[in-house]
Amino acid sequence: MKAYFSHIYQAVSTILIGMSITVRSIFRKSVTIQYPEQRLQLPERERNRLFVNMEDCIGCDQCAKACPVSCINIETVKVVPGDVVGKTGVTSQGKKKALHVTNFTIDFAKCCFCQLCVFPCPTECIYMTDVFEYSTYSRAELLYQFSDLTPEEAEKKKKMLADFNAEQEKKKALAAQEAAKKAAETKPADGETKKESDNTKES
Numbered sequence: 001m002k003a004y005f006s007h008i009y010q011a012v013s014t015i016l017i018g019m020s021i022t023v024r025s026i027f028r029k030s031v032t033i034q035y036p037e038q039r040l041q042l043p044e045r046e047r048n049r050l051f052v053n054m055e056d057c058i059g060c061d062q063c064a065k066a067c068p069v070s071c072i073n074i075e076t077v078k079v080v081p082g083d084v085v086g087k088t089g090v091t092s093q094g095k096k097k098a099l100h101v102t103n104f105t106i107d108f109a110k111c112c113f114c115q116l117c118v119f120p121c122p123t124e125c126i127y128m129t130d131v132f133e134y135s136t137y138s139r140a141e142l143l144y145q146f147s148d149l150t151p152e153e154a155e156k157k158k159k160m161l162a163d164f165n166a167e168q169e170k171k172k173a174l175a176a177q178e179a180a181k182k183a184a185e186t187k188p189a190d191g192e193t194k195k196e197s198d199n200t201k202e203s
């Protein structure tokens with residue numbers, strides 16, 4: 001009989017203990033938030049997804065060289081005379097752009113958010129944003145393209161450079177031919193040279 005009441009006492013007391021914890025929690029300040037409707041303020045120096053402002057990128061490759069996991073891939077094409085990069089050909093700080101950035105990808109599946117690419121940038125155009133929610137179902141979608149040129153435009157720029165280089169080579173070859181022709185014309189004939197030297201000896 002004693003054991004019977006003891007069990008009842010234990011059951012009631014444990015329920016009351018549990019209920020008291022629950023009731024106390026109702027009035028305690030919440031430690032969680034209703035994400036995603038509510039959001040915590042991010043720390044001042046948080047590291048999230050990178051962004052590249054292509055208006056200011058000069059294609060110097062410094063960021064790619066600094067990346068410890070080689071997740072930045074940059075391809076550039078030299079600007080030919082008469083062509084300009086973008087609308088103005090200069091960055092917002094007035095630095096002249098000499099290269100078309102035909103490809104600028106960052107593979108965020110590899111990026112470890114070390115921020116080492118940010119510091120060497122001479123135009124401060126690569127930086128961390130506050131975007132951290134960009135999970136996807138496919139790894140391919142984590143390869144971000146920042147170049148503002150379409151593949152067709154990039155090909156056009158490459159062709160312009162190839163044509164320019166070919167033209168330069170042609171000009172060089174023509175100049176070399178002209179020089180050789182002039183040299184042949186001004187070179188005295190062998191017999192003439194001998195005669196001149198004999199005359200000099202006699203005198």
Ligand code: SF4
Binds near residue numbers: 066071110
């Ligand atoms: S944050 Fe680090 S890992 Fe990511 S792209 Fe920049 S240098 Fe590479």
Ligand code: SF4
Binds near residue numbers: 061074120
């Ligand atoms: S370091 Fe800056 S300017 Fe140079 S390629 Fe990278 S993002 Fe562009």
